[in-house]
Amino acid sequence: MMVCTALVFFMHLGFSFLEIGLTRQKNTINILFKNFFVITVGLLLYCIGGFNLMYPGFEDGDMGLLKFAGFGITAPEGGMGFGYADGGYTWWTDFLFQGMFAATAATIVSGAVAERIKLKGFMLFAVLYVGLIYPIVGAWKWGGGFLDAWGFYDFAGSTLVHSVGGWGALITIYLLGARIGKFDKDGKPKALPGHNLPIASAGVFILWLGWFGFNGGSVLSADPELTSLTLVTTSLAAAAGGVAATFFSNLLYKNYDLTMFMNGVLGGLVGITAGADQMSPTDAILIGLIAGVVVVLGIALIDKLKLDDPVGAVAVHLICGIWGTLAVGIFGAMAGFDQFLVQLIGVGIVGAFCVISSFIILTIVKATTGLRVDKEEELNGLDLSEHGMEAYADFRTNES
Amino acid sequence: MMVCTALVFFMHLGFSFLEIGLTRQKNTINILFKNFFVITVGLLLYCIGGFNLMYPGFEDGDMGLLKFAGFGITAPEGGMGFGYADGGYTWWTDFLFQGMFAATAATIVSGAVAERIKLKGFMLFAVLYVGLIYPIVGAWKWGGGFLDAWGFYDFAGSTLVHSVGGWGALITIYLLGARIGKFDKDGKPKALPGHNLPIASAGVFILWLGWFGFNGGSVLSADPELTSLTLVTTSLAAAAGGVAATFFSNLLYKNYDLTMFMNGVLGGLVGITAGADQMSPTDAILIGLIAGVVVVLGIALIDKLKLDDPVGAVAVHLICGIWGTLAVGIFGAMAGFDQFLVQLIGVGIVGAFCVISSFIILTIVKATTGLRVDKEEELNGLDLSEHGMEAYADFRTNES
Amino acid sequence: MMVCTALVFFMHLGFSFLEIGLTRQKNTINILFKNFFVITVGLLLYCIGGFNLMYPGFEDGDMGLLKFAGFGITAPEGGMGFGYADGGYTWWTDFLFQGMFAATAATIVSGAVAERIKLKGFMLFAVLYVGLIYPIVGAWKWGGGFLDAWGFYDFAGSTLVHSVGGWGALITIYLLGARIGKFDKDGKPKALPGHNLPIASAGVFILWLGWFGFNGGSVLSADPELTSLTLVTTSLAAAAGGVAATFFSNLLYKNYDLTMFMNGVLGGLVGITAGADQMSPTDAILIGLIAGVVVVLGIALIDKLKLDDPVGAVAVHLICGIWGTLAVGIFGAMAGFDQFLVQLIGVGIVGAFCVISSFIILTIVKATTGLRVDKEEELNGLDLSEHGMEAYADFRTNES
Amino acid sequence: MKKIEAIIRKSKFDEVKEALHGVEVNFFSYWDVTGVGNEKEGHVYRGISYSTSEIQRRYLSIIVSEPFVEKTINAILSTAASGKVGDGKIFILPVEEAYRIRTGEKGNDSLN
Amino acid sequence: MKKIEAIIRKSKFDEVKEALHGVEVNFFSYWDVTGVGNEKEGHVYRGISYSTSEIQRRYLSIIVSEPFVEKTINAILSTAASGKVGDGKIFILPVEEAYRIRTGEKGNDSLN
Amino acid sequence: MKKIEAIIRKSKFDEVKEALHGVEVNFFSYWDVTGVGNEKEGHVYRGISYSTSEIQRRYLSIIVSEPFVEKTINAILSTAASGKVGDGKIFILPVEEAYRIRTGEKGNDSLN
Ligand SMILES: Nc1ncnc2c1ncn2[C@@H]1O[C@H](COP(=O)(O)OP(=O)(O)O)[C@@H](O)[C@H]1O
Ligand SMILES: Nc1ncnc2c1ncn2[C@@H]1O[C@H](COP(=O)(O)OP(=O)(O)O)[C@@H](O)[C@H]1O
Numbered sequence A, B, C: 001m002m003v004c005t006a007l008v009f010f011m012h013l014g015f016s017f018l019e020i021g022l023t024r025q026k027n028t029i030n031i032l033f034k035n036f037f038v039i040t041v042g043l044l045l046y047c048i049g050g051f052n053l054m055y056p057g058f059e060d061g062d063m064g065l066l067k068f069a070g071f072g073i074t075a076p077e078g079g080m081g082f083g084y085a086d087g088g089y090t091w092w093t094d095f096l097f098q099g100m101f102a103a104t105a106a107t108i109v110s111g112a113v114a115e116r117i118k119l120k121g122f123m124l125f126a127v128l129y130v131g132l133i134y135p136i137v138g139a140w141k142w143g144g145g146f147l148d149a150w151g152f153y154d155f156a157g158s159t160l161v162h163s164v165g166g167w168g169a170l171i172t173i174y175l176l177g178a179r180i181g182k183f184d185k186d187g188k189p190k191a192l193p194g195h196n197l198p199i200a201s202a203g204v205f206i207l208w209l210g211w212f213g214f215n216g217g218s219v220l221s222a223d224p225e226l227t228s229l230t231l232v233t234t235s236l237a238a239a240a241g242g243v244a245a246t247f248f249s250n251l252l253y254k255n256y257d258l259t260m261f262m263n264g265v266l267g268g269l270v271g272i273t274a275g276a277d278q279m280s281p282t283d284a285i286l287i288g289l290i291a292g293v294v295v296v297l298g299i300a301l302i303d304k305l306k307l308d309d310p311v312g313a314v315a316v317h318l319i320c321g322i323w324g325t326l327a328v329g330i331f332g333a334m335a336g337f338d339q340f341l342v343q344l345i346g347v348g349i350v351g352a353f354c355v356i357s358s359f360i361i362l363t364i365v366k367a368t369t370g371l372r373v374d375k376e377e378e379l380n381g382l383d384l385s386e387h388g389m390e391a392y393a394d395f396r397t398n399e400s
Numbered sequence D, E, F: 001m002k003k004i005e006a007i008i009r010k011s012k013f014d015e016v017k018e019a020l021h022g023v024e025v026n027f028f029s030y031w032d033v034t035g036v037g038n039e040k041e042g043h044v045y046r047g048i049s050y051s052t053s054e055i056q057r058r059y060l061s062i063i064v065s066e067p068f069v070e071k072t073i074n075a076i077l078s079t080a081a082s083g084k085v086g087d088g089k090i091f092i093l094p095v096e097e098a099y100r101i102r103t104g105e106k107g108n109d110s111l112n
């Protein structure tokens, strides 16, 4: 369990690498800075919130607000991080494991909005999203809230982590607009290739490794059989997702696209996350294969909608997150129409809440710090304009 | 054990980094793609095979073939991945651990053939080699086959993993020929320096880390004393290999060659793999020191034979794999002339089988997809010609 | 525990990445070489020393020397690595864990002296420092020596590892002088920006991960409650350190400096190391926040003293190491004036010993191999002049 | 034939390229250089604030026949200027001959 | 003295270099540039197929004395051509003076 | 107006730059190139010792008005030389016209 916590922590390097690698070098420092910010501030926020939930004062306030909104969360420990402290691990481990999770939601957004968001705006958004929205949604299910009561199932967060991040990403890129040069005058998408594919690939490997902790640790017990099954389903879905995405994109676009391979692997991982402990290996492979195809189509769809998602966060985390959540009702031990319906409703409610709250938060952000850097800053790159530094000071660059 | 599985998985990033770092930037995407292909497809193949071995239909076929060939493997669970499911770990863990191993053999080949092999040809080769040859050889020893019956010892795969990969690499580079520019008109070797030594070094560190899983996990039990001894011998051999290679190559070539240091560490690791649980620390250091010298000489030998192995895979995996296997008969608890002979015979049989089967597979590959890219494609780099992408789109390059 | 050993091993990649990333590309190979040297030779030295300590011959000699010097270490197992082999882990694990630690001290020095030290000189220094000074100091506390008897507390090495490295770094950069171009004619510091910030950031993530092993493993037992508390305090201090350093440096210098974020995280980690098991989360956050501020001021101080520390090793390891050691007397379960005094005395004695012994060692180095490369070699970069290789052969560089 | 060397801001490159295509100048080569000039750029690195006059610029090398010289210059002047210090320079150098490697033809014919 | 600027395919560089050495042209400088020309290169990135006329080329700058001009041009023309669009160009510019930094000598003597 | 192209050792750049500033030459552009010349550099890679005549050099492109030509050349000659083979070259080319993009002014006025 502690090892899993370490692995989930390490995923933040994976995300950083993936995001850096798939964007242009002139925004590298900015992305790294955002990732450091999200993990450190995320942990601290989580700590502040976690502690307060233990003391009546804040707890009453917080729960009251939620009670007022009508979501019957009444248990004193209804918040995150304490709800299931009855297993074979300590409260501290649980806190840290959950804290590492929490920051993930904002990291997902970070990738999608890269290369054009204002640093201050992002920081404000991340604080609010990680500090408020993620724990509220989490409480509905993992905190024993109403989604849990309805029988909604989300093993390790296809919806609670990935979709929450994915919805935030979707709304933010919609409000933010595309990067300069992403669409030409006729609205046709252009390629703005990532600048460091080895680093991006390493990110995918590290994320896959981290998923061993993400899904393995979510068993939240030392039951070796279930944990190991989870690791098998996780790996097979990842492998299937990668293979499917590659060959499907090869079919469509007649080339062997490494970035599709990478996104396919991630899509498979996100897809299996909701039901990693409920699936047989064959189910896992099927879920992965479908996720791989879905990712490729998702990326094309985002382009068609004139949205600009440099790293494919929406396709991977939101679309595959939804697919994974629904898949619990289709494949595996829990499959059944009723379950499917519950899953669908869960996806819908979480989606609606995230969309609305993202809109509200982003409106606040726009009004206070501003959302997007100006044209000159964007063209020069955020590294120079926001940080006054270069990521690769000794190398001659080449970008257009 | 699950942690070890995760670490062995992570070795694939290590291999990718090492291979990328020691080759030229124009083939980076191609190498990454091959590595992703090997790990994902390897896992899926392993899953298909593993499952089939559980059902009479395929099992009969497969075993029948082997029976026909006269290698008396009759137990229903005679194949890989199920044979030793009596320890303190689950079948699932074992499957995944073995699956991660399997792909390694093809990854070793991937490095040696880099920068000139046709992608389709490699994919076909990898599927056949990982799907057929590796499990057949593995069954002889780990599956309880005849090598096991004879008393052949190979703790974690100096022969079964590394030599199998190494033989495949040797035959393939022989049939493939050297990269353009590797030898001048007079046959003198020229240097085609790797393009990213930090990444390559990181690969070595990651591989070393992975070896903790590779060797540690191969204890296949939670016996802490044996496992920890294994980690100590592993680390000492690695350290000794690195130091020996550095100072020996410094003696020969009068410089401090970082790539020799890296190959020496890997040579030490491969060398200790066959007997990691049988050696005292002093034995381990000796094995490592010799491996380090052997690697340096091996690399020079490969050059002298006019073979072209950009990453040193043959010297590290094949030559040190053989050395490590024989070392079981020379050093440590099992040393003795009889054991040495058995080890030698084992090395010979596996070698003969791998050489012959590689020839057959490569002949098939040559006849169907073709083996080598054409001159123009090679000069422009496989990234552009096979993938239509650049690995470092924003950087100004410099290669010749 | 074995996992922790693996993680501590992995820190060496973290250090390598951090040091590479924050220096110029023309010295990259040199730094990697030094790091490989330190970990491999460090392990081997440790093994030689460790074994000798088990046999009367050397042990008598060694202890005699120390006895002569008046430090009453008389227990036969008074040296490192055997003193506490009564826990729930094996002697082998302990040896390896400690061996991985040992090399850290020299690695810290490696970063500070980068870009100008002579390779041979560094190798000699590292051998003597890791082989003699580090174990002698370690024996005083962890070996049950007089510091331990006085009640000095240093959980995982704020003083015994980090300060020992930090003092060595300080003395060496003082004797070595600044890199050409670091100070202009008027003595004003100039920036020599690091060449690869993604790699440097990865180094920080990897170090943070490694600290889970460093501090987690130092519990030296499988007590899950204490271990998990340790991980929580470690992570919170890291997060707080990063945030404090960023915002404090933003206050001073009006920009968002990624390298300060990184150093702040590391400062927080070093700061918590002495008392990771004694602190509450709130204490940990406070220690981290102060460490973050201290790091920023420390870096400015080093510049003001006309010392040149490219990676901030002195500020992070020495200054935060001292701060962390003293913090044990200020915050947490052991706080109290008496404890503070003992901590202060411990810091002072270790400091005095390291300063003096570093001076002696460096004088020997200067007299034999020489300490600093000549001007031409430094300007051309150590990669070309000491290794005859380039780290990024395919890239067009840009440095001045 | 003339060689037009233009040193421009990287952020203006796309606009300049389109303007060149607009006047039928479809062939040129470019690379990135470091420009030393009047413009200063503020940087901070590890607490050291400094301003540098070394700024990344893009270097365009365009060989055109005489009738195109003026159009080319005007295309660049009208798109590369931001009005702030550091917009760059255009230099005109004489060219004596040009060859197309593919065919071996020379003179103005080889230019398009 | 003339300056010969040759823009060639990177894959032809080794052959060109040998040909230059063959005609005793042992001194030059080169760097990589992006060429905008007739040749199009097909790329795909994340499902977006696009073709670009921006291709990496190698830029050779060779200063030679008059007697060497023709040989140099012929050496390049005969080795750098593949016959396909995009083989590149050679330009000849006048050079007024040359100095060898090591010795300070000038004129043709400084060139070899 | 003249274009001064100087190919120098990278390790001499800082000194050269200061010398140029010393003679009021505050504007130029530079980039790194590979120089093929007399100097040989010894390398070893994985046991293969080889020496190469391809060495990284820095390429300075300085356009100055006539009165500055000599000072500039002297500044470079006096600082870039180490006396060992491989110090590099200086070439002088004619420039016909210069424009400042920011203002559109041309001639010598545009140069400073
Ligand atoms: N004489 C010159 N020779 C070569 N390059 C020059 C020269 N003058 C200016 N440049 C280039 O033009 C860029 C812009 O010039 P600068 O003086 O900063 O702005 P402005 O032209 O607006 O006064 C410089 O960074 C440099 O690259
Ligand atoms: N007028 C020019 N000025 C500068 N570079 C040019 C010019 N014309 C061509 N080039 C360079 O030559 C390369 C090849 O030219 P291209 O038109 O593609 O092929 P071809 O010469 O075979 O018709 C271009 O990519 C560009 O780098």
Ligand SMILES: Nc1ncnc2c1ncn2[C@@H]1O[C@H](COP(=O)(O)OP(=O)(O)O)[C@@H](O)[C@H]1O
Binding pocket: E027, E028, E029, E061, E062, E063, E064, E100, E101, E102, E111, E112, F007, F034, F035, F036, F037, F038, F039, F055, F057, F084, F085, F086, F087, F088, F089
């Ligand atoms: N004719 C030339 N054309 C272009 N560049 C040249 C020429 N001659 C020399 N160079 C450049 O000058 C550098 C130094 O020249 P080299 O012959 O090595 O030394 P030296 O000038 O001291 O004899 C070469 O590496 C090359 O970059």
